[in-house]
Amino acid sequence: xxxxxxxxxxxxxxxxxxxxxxxxxxxxxxxxxxxxxxxxxxxxxxxxxxxxxxxxxxxxxxxxxxxxxxxxxxxxxxxxxxxxxxxxxxxxxxxxxxxxxxxxxxxxxxxxxxxxxxxxxxxxxxxxxxxxxxxxxxxxxxxxxxxxxxxxxxxxxxxxxxxxxxxxxxxxxxxxxxxxxxxxxxxxxxxxxxxxxxxxxxxxxxxxxxxxxxxxxxxxxxxxxxxxxxxxxxxxxxxxx
Amino acid sequence: xxxxxxxxxxxxxxxxxxxxxxxxxxxxxxxxxxxxxxxxxxxxxxxxxxxxxxxxxxxxxxxxxxxxxxxxxxxxxxxxxxxxxxxxxxxxxxxxxxxxxxxxxxxxxxxxxxxxxxxxxxxxxxxxxxxxxxxxxxxxxxxxxxxxxxxxxxxxxxxxxxxxxxxxxxxxxxxxxxxxxxxxxxxxxxxxxxxxxxxxxxxxxxxxxxxxxxxxxxxxxxxxxxxxxxxxxxxxxxxxxxxxxxxxxxxxx
Numbered sequence: 179x180x181x182x183x184x185x186x187x188x189x190x191x192x193x194x195x196x197x198x199x200x201x202x203x204x205x206x207x208x209x210x211x212x213x214x215x216x217x218x219x220x221x222x223x224x225x226x227x228x229x230x231x232x233x234x235x236x237x238x239x240x241x242x243x244x245x246x247x248x249x250x251x252x253x254x255x256x257x258x259x260x261x262x263x264x265x266x267x268x269x270x271x272x273x274x275x276x277x278x279x280x281x282x283x284x285x286x287x288x289x290x291x292x293x294x295x296x297x298x299x300x301x302x303x304x305x306x307x308x309x310x311x312x313x314x315x316x317x318x319x320x321x322x323x324x325x326x327x328x329x330x331x332x333x334x335x336x337x338x339x340x341x342x343x344x345x346x347x348x349x350x351x352x353x354x355x356x357x358x359x360x361x362x363x364x365x366x367x368x369x370x371x372x373x374x375x376x377x378x379x380x381x382x383x384x385x386x387x388x389x390x391x392x393x394x395x396x397x398x399x400x401x402x403x404x405x406x407x408x409x410x411x412x413x414x415x416x417x418x419x
Numbered sequence: 420x421x422x423x424x425x426x427x428x429x430x431x432x433x434x435x436x437x438x439x440x441x442x443x444x445x446x447x448x449x450x451x452x453x454x455x456x457x458x459x460x461x462x463x464x465x466x467x468x469x470x471x472x473x474x475x476x477x478x479x480x481x482x483x484x485x486x487x488x489x490x491x492x493x494x495x496x497x498x499x500x501x502x503x504x505x506x507x508x509x510x511x512x513x514x515x516x517x518x519x520x521x522x523x524x525x526x527x528x529x530x531x532x533x534x535x536x537x538x539x540x541x542x543x544x545x546x547x548x549x550x551x552x553x554x555x556x557x558x559x560x561x562x563x564x565x566x567x568x569x570x571x572x573x574x575x576x577x578x579x580x581x582x583x584x585x586x587x588x589x590x591x592x593x594x595x596x597x598x599x600x601x602x603x604x605x606x607x608x609x610x611x612x613x614x615x616x617x618x619x620x621x622x623x624x625x626x627x628x629x630x631x632x633x634x635x636x637x638x639x640x641x642x643x644x645x646x647x648x649x650x651x652x653x654x655x656x657x658x659x660x661x662x663x664x665x666x667x668x669x670x671x672x
Contacts, residue, residue, distance in 0.1 A: 284513075291473050292511040295582075296525040296572075297500035299493070 180379070180401065187379040191309060194302055201307050208311035212273050212370075213318060219272055220265050224323035227260055228252055228330025236339050248339065249349035252331030257358045261324040262316075263410055266369035269316065270402035274377035277308055278398035281381025282391035290382070305382060309374035316370030317363040324362065361417050368413060369406050376402045422485060424449040424580065424612040425470065430479035432465055439465050440476070441636035452606055452613040454627030456620075456658065458667060461633045463616045467582055470614065471505065472496045483580075501525065504573030504611070508585040510565045512557040518544065518568050519553035525576040543571040547601060563594040567601065574605055581605070583615040587622055595619065602626055620659055623647070632658065634667070 235251040281304060284290050293300040328350060335341040377398040384394040423446035432440040439462040447453045455463050468474040470481055472488055480487045488496060512521045520527065522543055523536035531539070541553055547567040552560070560568060566586070573581055586602065587595040599622050606613050606626070617623045623630050624644045632639040632655055640655055647659060657665030 287509055288507045288511040289513055291468075291471075292505065292507060292513070294473060294497070295471055295500055295503060295505035296528065296576075297497045298524070298528050299497055 180397070183379045183383055184375050187305065187375050187382075190301060191306060191375075194299075194306060199302065201303060204303070204307035205310050205314075208307045209315050211276070212269065212308075212311045213315035216269055216272055216315075216319060217322070219268050220319050220323050221326050223264050223268050224256070224261065224327040225330040227264055228256060228327030228332075229334045231255055231260070231327070232331035232334040232339065236335070245339065245341070246345060246349050248335055248341070249331065249346045250353050252335075253328050253350040253354060254358060256324045256327035256331075257354070257362045259362075259410075259414075261320045261327060262362045262365035262369060263406065265316065265320045265323045265366065266373070266406040266410075267403055269312070269319065269370070270373050270377075270406060271399055273312065274373045274398045274402045275395050277374070277377035278381040278384070278395045279391060281305075281378060282384035282394045285382065285384045286387050286391060301382070305374075305378040308378055309371065312370035312374035313367050314370070316366040316373075320362055320366035324359075357417075361413075364417075365410060365413050368409060372405045372409060373402045376405060421449060423447060423482075424451070424484065425614065426480070426482040426485075427466070427470065428480040428482065430466070430469060430476045430481065432462070432469060432474065432476050438636050440469070442479070443633075443636070443638055445631060445638060445641075447612055447614060449612055450610055452615065452626055452628045454615045454617050454623045454630045455633055456617055456623055456630060457633035457639075458658070458669065459618075462636055463633055464584060466633070467584060467614065467616060471503065471582060472500070501529065501576060502579045504576070504578035504581040506566075506569050506573045506581065506583045506586055508588050510557075510569035512560075512565060512568055512572070514557055517554050517556055518549070518560070521557065521568060522571045522575050524572060529576070540571070540575060543575045544568070547571045548597075562589060563591075563597070566590065566594075566598060570598075570601060570605065574609060574611075577609065578611060580612045580614065581609075583613065583617075585616055585618065587617070587619045595622070599625055620647075620661075 231252050232248055235248050236245060239245050239247050284304070290300045290304070293303055332346055335346050336343050380394040380398040384390050386393070425447040427443055427445040430440050430443045431438070443466060455466065457463050465474060469476045476489060481489050483499070488499060491499070513524070516524070519537050519540040523540040526536040526539060527533070537553065544550060544552055547570050549564060549567050549571065552564070552568070557565060557568065583602070587598055590598060603626060605611070615626060624647065627644055629641055629643060630647055631641045634654060640650065640652055642650055642655070647655070650656070653666045657667055663669060
């Protein structure tokens with residue numbers, strides 16, 4: 179039932195992109211909300227993920243004497259998979275919930291109707307800036323998360339696993355290809371689009387007072403998170419060919 | 420005889436098979452104040468939303484100055500909204516913007532400079548008795564102040580028509596009287612056409628040039644304020660006197 183609403187939101191976005199107004203000021207404000215405000219949660223998640231990954235992969239590699247591969251595994255995993263997916267899930271929880279709750283509250287308090295009566299297209303004014311901000315900021319967040327995750331692996335490997343900084347850095351980059359980086363960034367932009375479309379649709383089409391806003395917010399987070407995992411497989415399989 | 424400002428022609432609207440508006444026809448003349456009364460759930464708000472383009476009627480036309488607004492493309496409908504001001508029941512101020520930006524919202528969207536828009540907003544805020552509240556956030560205002568800020572927003576861009584949805588709901592009697600006086604003053608000063616949904620009979624009598632009673636999705640009667648008191652129609656009498664017993668059954672099913 180809701181996939182129809184998401185598809186209709188996507189179609190309307192594509193149609194609306196062709197003509198102004200685009201509200202650059204609102205896009206910037208939302209970019210700050212999606213990007214800057216998400217930094218603490220995203221960076222902490224990435225740091226500890228990189229640290230755990232280093233420890234876990236060390237256990238496996240130590241069994242056949244390939245400890246130097248820890249750095250390669252950490253960097254490849256962060257760039258290709260864990261960076262975009264974990265940041266996507268964190269942003270879905272933080273920003274997706276905020277989009278849905280804010281738009282849902284605006285819907286039930288008639289603020290969206292008020293926009294229309296003030297000769298402003300509510301769709302353009304509310305949804306497009308949020309969606310653009312999510313698509314633009316997700317790759318930036320993921321790039322930072324990748325770097326911090328790799329740094330987390332470095333700290334653990336150098337401090338506790340007896341690896342030298344020079345060897346760790348060399349192993350980190352030796353087997354990397356440019357496609358490892360951009361495949362993660364493409365995923366990040368796609369996940370940003372998913373979070374924007376799902377959360378904004380849920381909030382914008384919400385009904386039923388406070389309970390309705392609660393339902394829309396829950397659905398926004400759950401559907402965004404599930405969609406990120408499903409599309410992660412689809413995009414990976416597509417790039418794998 | 421002049422042409423009606425707003426013509427509602429045989430408008431029908433259903434939700435999930437339930438008929439809410441069943442062939443409503445109504446004319447509002449330029450500069451007139453039309454008040455709609457009726458039981459909760461009889462479709463007053465649905466009628467207003469259809470007139471504002473927020474809902475599309477299933478059948479019928481809504482003409483403004485002879486032009487059917489329902490069939491216009493969305494962009495043109497939005498263009499025409501500049502001629503309208505709307506006061507919402509709950510005020511519907513934008514939480515994220517200070518009062519002055521709420522009030523000057525339409526002007527800012529129309530490309531008026533910030534300086535000019537703020538000046539105009541300050542003037543209108545003073546007019547509604549809220550001087551010095553320009554930089555206050557809506558959450559910091561009291562109920563009555565929020566209502567007046569909603570009024571200021573509805574008239575700041577000098578609309579030709581103002582729609583009021585239950586403007587006195589939730590106000591104490593003194594504030595209700597102050598708001599009624601404000602509505603009368605604005606109606607007179609701006610010479611706008613007004614369309615009001617009201618449950619408050621004092622407001623209906625004082626503010627309405629004509630009062631239409633909506634019942635079972637149809638216009639039951641259209642009366643002047645004087646006729647409202649002398650009308651012997653049992654449904655009108657029951658509503659005006661606020662009695663639970665009578666031809667309108669409110670506690671059924």
